[in-house]
Amino acid sequence: MGKKQYERPIINKQYSGFMNKFGNATVSQPKTEIENIPVKDLVAQYGSPLFVMSERVMRENQRNVARIFRTRYPKVQFAWSYKTNYMNAVCSVFHQEGSWAEVVSEFEYDRARRLGVQGEHIIFNGPDKSTEGLERAIREKAKIHIDHYDELYELIEITERLGLTAQVAIRVNYDVGVYPKWDRFGFNYENGEAREALKRIVVNKKLKLVGLHSHIGTYMMSPEPYRIAMTKMVALANWLKSQHHVHLEYLDAGGGLPSHNTLKGQYLQAEEALPALDQYADAITGPLFELESYGDSMPTLILESGRALIDNAGFLISTISALKRLSDGKRAYIIDAGINLLFTSFWYKHKLVPAQATGVIKENASVFGPLCMNIDCIHEDISLPAMKKGEHVVLFNVGAYTMTQWMQFITLRPSVVMIMEKGGVEVIRKGESLDYVMQLEQTPDSLKKFSLV
Amino acid sequence: MGKQKISSSLALSENGFLFLPTTGETFTVNEMGKLILKYLQEGKDQQSIVDAITEEYDVEAEDLQRDYLDFMGQLKQFQLVVEG
Numbered sequence: 001m002g003k004k005q006y007e008r009p010i011i012n013k014q015y016s017g018f019m020n021k022f023g024n025a026t027v028s029q030p031k032t033e034i035e036n037i038p039v040k041d042l043v044a045q046y047g048s049p050l051f052v053m054s055e056r057v058m059r060e061n062q063r064n065v066a067r068i069f070r071t072r073y074p075k076v077q078f079a080w081s082y083k084t085n086y087m088n089a090v091c092s093v094f095h096q097e098g099s100w101a102e103v104v105s106e107f108e109y110d111r112a113r114r115l116g117v118q119g120e121h122i123i124f125n126g127p128d129k130s131t132e133g134l135e136r137a138i139r140e141k142a143k144i145h146i147d148h149y150d151e152l153y154e155l156i157e158i159t160e161r162l163g164l165t166a167q168v169a170i171r172v173n174y175d176v177g178v179y180p181k182w183d184r185f186g187f188n189y190e191n192g193e194a195r196e197a198l199k200r201i202v203v204n205k206k207l208k209l210v211g212l213h214s215h216i217g218t219y220m221m222s223p224e225p226y227r228i229a230m231t232k233m234v235a236l237a238n239w240l241k242s243q244h245h246v247h248l249e250y251l252d253a254g255g256g257l258p259s260h261n262t263l264k265g266q267y268l269q270a271e272e273a274l275p276a277l278d279q280y281a282d283a284i285t286g287p288l289f290e291l292e293s294y295g296d297s298m299p300t301l302i303l304e305s306g307r308a309l310i311d312n313a314g315f316l317i318s319t320i321s322a323l324k325r326l327s328d329g330k331r332a333y334i335i336d337a338g339i340n341l342l343f344t345s346f347w348y349k350h351k352l353v354p355a356q357a358t359g360v361i362k363e364n365a366s367v368f369g370p371l372c373m374n375i376d377c378i379h380e381d382i383s384l385p386a387m388k389k390g391e392h393v394v395l396f397n398v399g400a401y402t403m404t405q406w407m408q409f410i411t412l413r414p415s416v417v418m419i420m421e422k423g424g425v426e427v428i429r430k431g432e433s434l435d436y437v438m439q440l441e442q443t444p445d446s447l448k449k450f451s452l453v
Numbered sequence: 454m455g456k457q458k459i460s461s462s463l464a465l466s467e468n469g470f471l472f473l474p475t476t477g478e479t480f481t482v483n484e485m486g487k488l489i490l491k492y493l494q495e496g497k498d499q500q501s502i503v504d505a506i507t508e509e510y511d512v513e514a515e516d517l518q519r520d521y522l523d524f525m526g527q528l529k530q531f532q533l534v535v536e537g
């Protein structure tokens with residue numbers, strides 16, 4: 001006769017009179033498979049920790065958001081925000097879906113070019129563009145989004161010197177009722193700076209003003225700031241049209257649409273707390289219908305959405321290295337993925353579930369990463385069923401700002417695989433090796449020898 | 454290790470609720486927690502508890518021992534057992 005299945009003993013103290021803030025009653029489904037591939041098999045083949053991207057989910061997100069916007073305003077162009085995740089395979093998925101590239105550094109610009117994106121399909125944002133970077137962008141007809149006056153003056157100088165015309169827009173920042181204000185990027189609307197900058201551009205023959213840009217923030221929890229921003233952007237466009245006869249090719253609303261990650265300090269799950277993307281689309285497209293004298297050639301609406309298109313396409317598989325008790329008796333898990341891989345866990349409570357079947361009774365626990373550093377905490381308080389050393393967990397919504405902001409700190413960065421839409425798994429970035437990390441280092445001869453006793 | 458004695462007034466219900474009348478505190482336990490508490494109430498010692506459970510459940514004695522000690526630590530933390 002087979003023996004009964006064992007689960008280690010758990011005891012929880014009940015705190016009556018308080019709402020159970022850890023939601024002990026909810027049963028979280030284990031995530032045993034990602035896109036029908038067993039987590040166990042992925043770990044066996046590619047190691048742990050392991051980032052897993054779903055091609056299908058990325059494409060679905062892109063098509064879904066495109067549909068939501070295009071049913072409201074016909075001319076919509078997406079530009080993939082490279083900083084969100086600039087792995088080649090990932091960028092290619094979005095380029096195959098028709099997205100341009102939105103870059104904020106020469107490093108990202110070069111990546112896009114090397115991948116085969118033409119300059120005219122690159123939006124070059126950012127406050128720190130070098131002379132060489134600007135020259136290249138001018139030559140390649142990239143859309144240069146000017147951040148400040150020094151960049152404007154430099155563009156005037158370079159275009160004179162090269163005898164070339166630059167395709168430009170300015171980034172505009174506004175008071176949209178969100179604090180802290182994002183006024184360190186671009187030219188301010190309320191104090192008249194944006195209009196002053198635009199006046200200088202429109203009188204210059206070598207600067208072709210093709211658009212206006214704004215990016216009001218990231219993970220915007222309400223659509224209203226977009227309505228305010230776009231209303232002001234449209235007012236600027238109408239002013240350019242009536243006063244300076246400028247017909248803009250596009251208005252760029254930036255990114256910032258939220259993903260379904262739950263913020264720290266947010267009580268409700270993101271899915272319940274956030275407005276639907278339709279409401280954001282209404283707020284962004286609504287003001288465009290106030291554009292005057294554009295006739296049949298309305299400007300294109302550009303969107304630089306990042307996290308909303310990719311967060312839920314990324315999973316991080318991790319292995320439980322050890323179980324401990326903290327001094328107050330609280331359960332603690334140590335897993336092999338920490339803040340070195342999840343920079344985002346400083347502000348997100350990443351959903352974390354077991355990768356194998358468990359019992360239903362949960363206990364309150366902390367989840368720590370592998371770094372010998374106090375800050376390496378993935379979850380301070382999370383309710384988890386009993387798991388043991390060697391078992392796996394899956395972290396959700398890790399597609400955005402992880403594989404670009406991860407740190408080579410204390411340990412190596414792991415492999416990233418993509419589960420392909422047509423089946424099969426591909427490694428899109430190999431796990432790092434000690435040789436890879438050390439190849440740039442040089443040790444002075446005098447430091448090459450030592451003897452320890 | 455000294456013998457562990459479970460608080461005599463502890464009331465354990467069938468569905469895993471635990472009530473300590475002296476302090477008014479309540480606890481919940483899972484299946485295995487309930488079983489161990491029941492054995493403790495019956496006055497079983499560690500070895501016979503481990504034997505009984507490994508007999509019935511799919512678990513190595515070594516793993517169970519580790520979980521058992523961890524569980525006892527929890528009971529102590531909640532002042533549900535006293536060194537006897």
Ligand SMILES: Cc1ncc(COP(=O)(O)O)c(C=O)c1O
Nearest residue numbers: 081215218255256304305306307
């Ligand atoms: C200029 C610009 N565009 C787009 C994005 C993408 O933002 P998100 O991922 O919030 O959509 C960012 C990121 O902060 C950005 O700085």
